[in-house]
Amino acid sequence: MAKVKAFRLGFADFASQNSEQMIEYYTETMGLKLVEQGKDGSAYLSNGLDHHNIIITPSDINGIRCYGYQLDGKLTMEEVQKELAAQGISAIVKKDAKPGISEFVELKDPSGNLLHLYNQMDQAASGFGISGVVPLKLGHIAFCSNNLKETIRFYEEALGFSSTDQIGEDFANFLTCNSDHHVLNIVASTETKLHHIAFQLKDASHQYLSSDVLAKHGHPVIWGPSRHTAGHNIATYHYDPDHQVIELYTDMDVYIPELGIFEPRPWHKELPLKPKVWDGLSSWGTDFVMDLGKI
Numbered sequence: 001m002a003k004v005k006a007f008r009l010g011f012a013d014f015a016s017q018n019s020e021q022m023i024e025y026y027t028e029t030m031g032l033k034l035v036e037q038g039k040d041g042s043a044y045l046s047n048g049l050d051h052h053n054i055i056i057t058p059s060d061i062n063g064i065r066c067y068g069y070q071l072d073g074k075l076t077m078e079e080v081q082k083e084l085a086a087q088g089i090s091a092i093v094k095k096d097a098k099p100g101i102s103e104f105v106e107l108k109d110p111s112g113n114l115l116h117l118y119n120q121m122d123q124a125a126s127g128f129g130i131s132g133v134v135p136l137k138l139g140h141i142a143f144c145s146n147n148l149k150e151t152i153r154f155y156e157e158a159l160g161f162s163s164t165d166q167i168g169e170d171f172a173n174f175l176t177c178n179s180d181h182h183v184l185n186i187v188a189s190t191e192t193k194l195h196h197i198a199f200q201l202k203d204a205s206h207q208y209l210s211s212d213v214l215a216k217h218g219h220p221v222i223w224g225p226s227r228h229t230a231g232h233n234i235a236t237y238h239y240d241p242d243h244q245v246i247e248l249y250t251d252m253d254v255y256i257p258e259l260g261i262f263e264p265r266p267w268h269k270e271l272p273l274k275p276k277v278w279d280g281l282s283s284w285g286t287d288f289v290m291d292l293g294k295i
């Protein structure tokens, strides 16, 4: 049987005490489209084609509820469940349980994060927004893990991710399931929690225009722009209304797994550039004014 293989990050699902403000932020500031709102008030927001890339559910707490990954479609949901069970991972198949995804496999990673794995999501007819930031896609998740080694092994062995770079020995650990430098960044910590979610922008001009849009809507940049070391993405960070960190980035390194290198770029100091352990976060020497490690 084929192995379970994730190939992209599909969505992030948030609980929110301030769901109306969060929905306004995602529609007015970020430029996503509100596709559907459930009877419980859950809002399904699309970046462009997918039925949803962000879910906001009214709650008495704030925080991430679930991460969604799309699989390569080579296994049915029952086969995914069986393959995971063979690795000692318990998962359940859910059908017609939520809008936009008719069937998915639900499980927890070794850090306790709830995951939904699916082959197909409905498409949204709404398309890309025309005002606000309007990113290209939801690109990656960074989370703090209280169970680092086992969690990295889980994403590599159970879901088909590859490790690329690290920052410091065991501090930030980058993994990908496609050609992006990272789809996941797992940060060593004493507790499991969201570190940040990140949206990809079109180019450098989109990066600075996005800072104008953020400022206009009262979400000033809290760090950046700067070019990262690992991944070389130019990044800015800001807070959403629930004080969760959102990264906007462009120019991320492209991984070539067949060669074990990143596509050469003029700003790379090493050619060929191979996955490695980096010191520090910024290749421009820009100091952090916020401690992302303590979020």
Ligand SMILES: [Fe+2]
Pocket: 140, 142, 185, 196, 198, 247
């Ligand atoms: Fe990031």
